Amino acid sequence: MSHPHPELKSPPKLPQDGLRIVPLGGLGEIGRNMTVFEYRGKLLIVDCGVLFPEEHQPGIDVILPDFTWIRDRLDKVVAIVLTHGHEDHIGGVPYLLRERNDIPVVGSTLTLALIEAKLKEHRIKPVLNHVKEGDRITLGGFDLEFLAVNHSIPDGLAVAIRTNAGLVLHTGDFKMDQFPLDDRITDLRAFARLGEEGVDLFMTDSTNAEVPGFTLSERELTPAIETVFRTAPRRVIVSSFASHVHRIQQVLDAAQAHGRKVAFVGRSMVRNMGVARDLGYLKYPEDLVVSFEQLERMNPSKVAIVCTGSQGEPMAALSRMANREHKIRVAEGDTVLMASSVIPGNENAISGVINGLTRWGAKVVHKGNAKVHVSGHASAGELVYCYNIVRPTNVMPIHGEWRHLQANADLAIKTGIAPDRVVLAEDGVVVDLVKGRAKITGKVPAGNVYVDGQTVGGATESTLKDRRTLAEEGVLTVLAIVDADTGKLAETPDFLIRGFVPEPGAFKDAIGVIETTLARSAKEGVSDPRQLEQMITREVGRWSHRKFRRSPLVIAIVVDA
Structure with missing residues (x-):
């Protein structure tokens, strides 16, 4: 090969x-x-x-x-x-x-x-x-x-x-x-x-x-979907890819068979299902699908919601429901049907959504406990x-x-x-x-x-590294006022910390690191504030790793006194 x-x-x-x-x-x-x-x-x-x-x-x-x-x-x-x-x-x-x-x-x-x-x-x-x-x-x-x-x-x-x-x-x-x-x-x-x-x-x-x-036929899923719609005591909330027309057709057929009205939630879901219906790829009676506002006024046991978020996407409807950030409030007795497979890399996000929904009292049916996806x-x-x-x-x-x-x-x-x-x-x-x-x-x-x-194209691997550092290690901003004539600190530097909690007085030793760095730069003839900021950033970063066993994003700001 x-x-x-x-x-x-x-x-x-x-x-x-x-x-x-x-x-x-x-x-x-x-x-x-x-x-x-x-x-x-x-x-x-x-x-x-x-x-x-x-x-x-x-x-x-x-x-x-x-x-x-x-x-x-x-x-x-x-x-x-x-x-x-x-x-x-x-x-x-x-x-x-x-x-x-x-x-x-x-x-x-x-x-x-x-x-x-x-x-x-x-x-x-x-x-x-x-x-x-x-x-x-x-x-x-x-x-x-x-x-x-x-x-x-x-x-x-x-x-x-x-x-x-x-x-x-x-x-x-x-x-x-x-x-x-x-x-x-x-x-x-x-x-x-x-x-x-x-x-x-x-x-x-x-x-x-x-x-x-x-690979199994799509028709193999019909019994599991039917069971969900037949046994759910309250609302059925189905999450799927917004382009999975076949799966949505099965859901609509089950809803019709069990006397439930359906509302589509999510911009891409509403758009794609509208396109599929207009072209004849999705078929259902005119009165089966209603607006979400109409659905809210109906008996919960007679409604179904079809939304996006089967992969745990943070901004998708299902994730926002799990985090209590969506107008749909998942409650005890609701059944959530996650009718998609797990795309590699999304396992943790999906697990988080399942846990969130379960916490609010929903029964979550997914590929791990039912045949709901091929x-x-x-x-x-x-x-x-x-x-x-x-x-x-x-x-x-x-x-x-x-x-x-x-x-x-x-x-x-x-x-x-x-x-x-x-x-x-x-x-x-x-x-x-x-x-x-x-x-x-x-x-x-x-x-x-x-x-x-x-x-x-603006974000790069370096940008993402900085974001991960901010999220995992925090940020340390050093404000140093330097005397332009002597190259020494004009006053005690300020340390602004976000994302971790140091002990009181923890930055006392860092002042010495900055003084040593400035002395070395003066000896080498370095006086440009930008270069001084780079040197202080590097040395304080090394000190922080030794002191705290963590590597926050260090931002040095040098002000010419």
Whole structure:
């Protein structure tokens, strides 16, 4: 297998009939999916999603792919192809279109409706190109064919990319549910047909590659959801992804069967379900869904609430309910149904939400104690099945953390793919398909780009380190008034402390540290206040670590007397 190496440099010039594949997100992580294909000077982008922050990234809203490699060639981008409407595949599109707003966006009806609604909030009017399974179009030298795949959101597509360099089959996110709620199955006949034509590179979803067997059908969840609605004595509060149309349909069906009215709570939930209803992907009687204000006046045993927050997101409705920060006050007898799986990294946040809800008297039904979620991704048995019908020449696992990519690569080899034809890459690693062989040829920038409020890219790893230090260690501000003529302290410095409690008189020794530092700086001819601040910050920081066994963020302010 081909592995990335830290010594990789910028890739060489791409041969005339070569195809370059550059993942800028989604390889080595769950989220931020984005892959750029380069052929004869033109660029095709497949997906542009976001990654949601973890606890060690305080204050960050979402994380974007790094557009650095394509920024000076945005005029060469022929299209953004979206495989489906989940945030980890479409959430970054508004930020890319800010840099060039006329890039055509290609996708299925529901996917484009979801992105169009999102773009309205960013005041961007996109150029949309609707496609469906079976369609075949050509954009800038890329011959694209779209195939139906089943996922946890309707209208998912795989895309076959044909160039003179070869045929690439990109699955997007998929599974092989044989009894999907919308009766739209993954088109394995098309996979087999492409296999007969000759797939030169198979890029396939790795998320569940470690899970043996086959992923359960969405219909398997119906009994558990029905039980919740039948037995709940008061309100049922359901949390789900705002794009999980299939799951919401099951919830609405159960609510109707048990005489409950439903209200959607949360901006993204209201927006997405409205789009899905308008397009016919979500079906329910007109009077089943009511406003939250109407719901508040009804008997609690006859209502249900559908909201966001299944991953413990701090600002989502369910987290705010758990923290008593939402107008919905969870009470004794309420039942909360968390109808989503746990995205890796969110375990602690979700546990905190469950504990908070339980504290207020709610019964919380989740994947750990009931069958209320099935994955939207193919398990190992399905992946092996696909390898055996496609019989690709080269394989490149996508969409997953490193262990998922490795497990997927191992499955490919077990089906007979030569180990040297399996390419294990990660974000930023360049793979070239030339003369039927895929090889790693270099690396491009692919770091995290943080969205912090209205600022994109302003926050850095250094910024986050400072925030973590503030949260964990506190802050120590040193105000030193220095005599400009002597370079000595003009008066006793002030120490302002936040975030930890020192003993009385604890900073007496720090005065000596500052005096020694100033004496040394005077001897070395350093008198610039900025340089003095840096020296005091460093030395007081070292002293603080020795004295308190903690490393607060030290801010030195030198005032020239």
